[in-house]
Amino acid sequence: METKELNFLENKADEIRRKTIDTIGYLGVGHIGGALSVVDVLTLLYYRHMDVSPHDPKKKNRDKLVLSKGHAGPTLYSILADKGFFPEEWLHTLNKCGTNLPSHCDMNRTPGIDMTTGSLGQGISAAVGLALANRLDGIDKKVYLIIGDGESQEGQVWEGAMSAAQFGLNNLIAFTDFNKMQIDGYICDIMNLEDLGAKWESFGWAVQRVDGHDLQMMDKAIAEAQKEQSRPSMIILDTVKGKGAFFAEGKLESHNMNFTYEMAREACERLNNNITFKTNR
Amino acid sequence: MAKQEMRAVYAQTLVELGQKDDRIVVLEADLMKSSGTGAFKAVFPNRVFNVGVAEANMVGIACGLSAGGKIPFAASFGCFASRRTYDQFFLSGNYARQNVKLVGTDPGVTAAFNGGTHMPFEDAGIMRNIPGLVVFEPSDPISLKKLIEKSAYYSGCTYMRLHRKSVEEIYAEDEEFELGKGKVLREGGDVSIIATGAIMVSQALKAAQLLVSEGIEATVIDMHTIKPIDKELVLKYARKTGAMVTCENHQIVNGLGSAVAEVLSENYPVKLKRIGVNEQFGEVGTLEELIARFRFTPEDIASDVKQFLKK
Numbered sequence: 001m002e003t004k005e006l007n008f009l010e011n012k013a014d015e016i017r018r019k020t021i022d023t024i025g026y027l028g029v030g031h032i033g034g035a036l037s038v039v040d041v042l043t044l045l046y047y048r049h050m051d052v053s054p055h056d057p058k059k060k061n062r063d064k065l066v067l068s069k070g071h072a073g074p075t076l077y078s079i080l081a082d083k084g085f086f087p088e089e090w091l092h093t094l095n096k097c098g099t100n101l102p103s104h105c106d107m108n109r110t111p112g113i114d115m116t117t118g119s120l121g122q123g124i125s126a127a128v129g130l131a132l133a134n135r136l137d138g139i140d141k142k143v144y145l146i147i148g149d150g151e152s153q154e155g156q157v158w159e160g161a162m163s164a165a166q167f168g169l170n171n172l173i174a175f176t177d178f179n180k181m182q183i184d185g186y187i188c189d190i191m192n193l194e195d196l197g198a199k200w201e202s203f204g205w206a207v208q209r210v211d212g213h214d215l216q217m218m219d220k221a222i223a224e225a226q227k228e229q230s231r232p233s234m235i236i237l238d239t240v241k242g243k244g245a246f247f248a249e250g251k252l253e254s255h256n257m258n259f260t261y262e263m264a265r266e267a268c269e270r271l272n273n274n275i276t277f278k279t280n281r
Numbered sequence: 282m283a284k285q286e287m288r289a290v291y292a293q294t295l296v297e298l299g300q301k302d303d304r305i306v307v308l309e310a311d312l313m314k315s316s317g318t319g320a321f322k323a324v325f326p327n328r329v330f331n332v333g334v335a336e337a338n339m340v341g342i343a344c345g346l347s348a349g350g351k352i353p354f355a356a357s358f359g360c361f362a363s364r365r366t367y368d369q370f371f372l373s374g375n376y377a378r379q380n381v382k383l384v385g386t387d388p389g390v391t392a393a394f395n396g397g398t399h400m401p402f403e404d405a406g407i408m409r410n411i412p413g414l415v416v417f418e419p420s421d422p423i424s425l426k427k428l429i430e431k432s433a434y435y436s437g438c439t440y441m442r443l444h445r446k447s448v449e450e451i452y453a454e455d456e457e458f459e460l461g462k463g464k465v466l467r468e469g470g471d472v473s474i475i476a477t478g479a480i481m482v483s484q485a486l487k488a489a490q491l492l493v494s495e496g497i498e499a500t501v502i503d504m505h506t507i508k509p510i511d512k513e514l515v516l517k518y519a520r521k522t523g524a525m526v527t528c529e530n531h532q533i534v535n536g537l538g539s540a541v542a543e544v545l546s547e548n549y550p551v552k553l554k555r556i557g558v559n560e561q562f563g564e565v566g567t568l569e570e571l572i573a574r575f576r577f578t579p580e581d582i583a584s585d586v587k588q589f590l591k592k
Binding site for chain 1: 303306327328330332333335337338340341342343344345346347348349350351353368369372373376377378
């Protein structure tokens with residue numbers, strides 16, 4: 001990736017981070033931790049890799065994304081609004097009764113959402129179904145899937161993993177947002193997942209593991225995954241829960257936390273300064 | 282006429298639909314031989330997905346296929362198709378407004394030698410809670426074929442109970458069916474017997490014959506669809522006969538009996554007797570033994586109706 005594009009994506013990721021903090025902060029409560037840990041991968045996908053059409057969100061011949069950790073919806077909403085799938089003003093309706101932006105992704109309410117999610121573990125099966133449908137229809141597009149690390153404790157994830165490998169779904173590229181935390185504590189203390197890479201490999205997937213906040217490295221991993229001829233791909237992302245918000249970053253309580261709009265604005269201000277720094281370097 | 286196995290009708294109907302419509306796909310969880318869909322695989326090998334023993338994943342994949350524009354039919358034993366997949370079918374399927382056609386085979390006593398662990402007396406009841414879902418059980422090969430066709434082109438999810446084995450034919454080949462519209466099979470002014478499914482509709486018809494010698498003329502209705510229940514038909518016959526009996530190869534809680542009770546109590550209360558399984562789990566046995574064990578014989582039904590009318 002050229003420096004110019006990398007700079008654009010880094011700035012865009014910060015912008016999406018700020019929008020996500022603002023969106024949840026305006027409401028005052030939400031899944032800020034797991035929303036911020038996937039900002040970078042979603043930015044990279046939606047601004048560099050995915051073929052999507054804001055003015056024709058249901059276009060048959062498009063890349064699709066299943067955000068199986070549906071509680072990170074606000075990050076995706078920030079991206080979809082920025083790309084023009086719906087007006088930016090919608091962001092401040094998050095979780096208001098009657099909104100088109102519920103806390104968990106809903107394909108029937110939000111333009112640009114490809115699959116309804118919210119019960120952890122179900123996204124991988126849906127993604128397998130979408131990938132099979134693409135194959136039946138000869139659609140040469142990818143299905144991207146984001147799974148949470150705590151979510152990976154669900155048995156259905158491994159049923160789905162087996163089937164994707166059995167069906168040889170090289171058009172399926174999955175990511176694990178491995179921020180090492182779940183609601184009740186650290187993953188390793190509650191129900192350890194390691195060696196996560198070895199697990200996916202043993203299920204027949206092409207596995208890579210990269211820093212989930214390093215756009216350059218993630219980009220290379222995605223490019224590799226796109227070349228797979230017969231296997232589905234898992235890219236494990238080492239991430240930090242709450243990444244970029246001073247009050248949430250690295251904190252267990254960030255899974256679903258209350259914070260004031262003032263705190264949100266301060267976090268955005270700090271990120272702004274960071275962007276100025278990046279632009280000047 | 283030679284008896285045709287219901288699973289053969291299921292598979293053949295899917296083949297016929299599949300030839301006209303390439304959106305029709307089939308999912309199985311290691312019970313393809315039981316469901317008979319090998320016949321579909323023989324014609325459309327690329328449109329069958331066997332996920333192994335993983336029913337939740339099967340339904341989840343069906344939901345993804347639906348989101349990708351397909352019309353998936355997914356089958357398993359009814360106990361697993363309902364209990365093991367409820368969350369997937371609920372959320373990725375119904376809540377997400379998909380178009381998944383879920384099939385639970387071996388309803389109630391038809392599970393026979395597989396016994397209580399495999400004997401779904403509660404599947405229709407579990408499903409009846411889901412908004413917009415259509416829940417039905419065809420009573421014979423003709424209604425099965427016609428209702429599968431209707432189900433395929435119903436915009437939304439459906440749950441069908443399917444007795445896989447041979448059953449007696451009730452309908453002529455040219456009979457037409459609508460989901461949500463019951464069929465009056467026999468007219469009688471003393472009582473209305475509303476039955477559902479491949480076991481109970483034919484038992485109810487035989488019971489009605491037995492009742493004739495007792496001087497009781499019964500209307501018999503095949504209520505293949507228990508959700509949405511055919512409210513107009515229930516009320517029409519409540520007004521006509523003033524006494525209603527429901528017959529189901531299912532718990533009387535949450536199934537056909539509950540659905541009819543809801544319609545009657547809110548609109549036109551008449552006396553009602555619910556025949557079915559009452560607070561019991563399934564057991565092993567032959568189909569005939571189990572029909573006797575749960576008091577589903579025509580004699581049992583006729584006797585219950587007679588007692589009920591005396592009260």
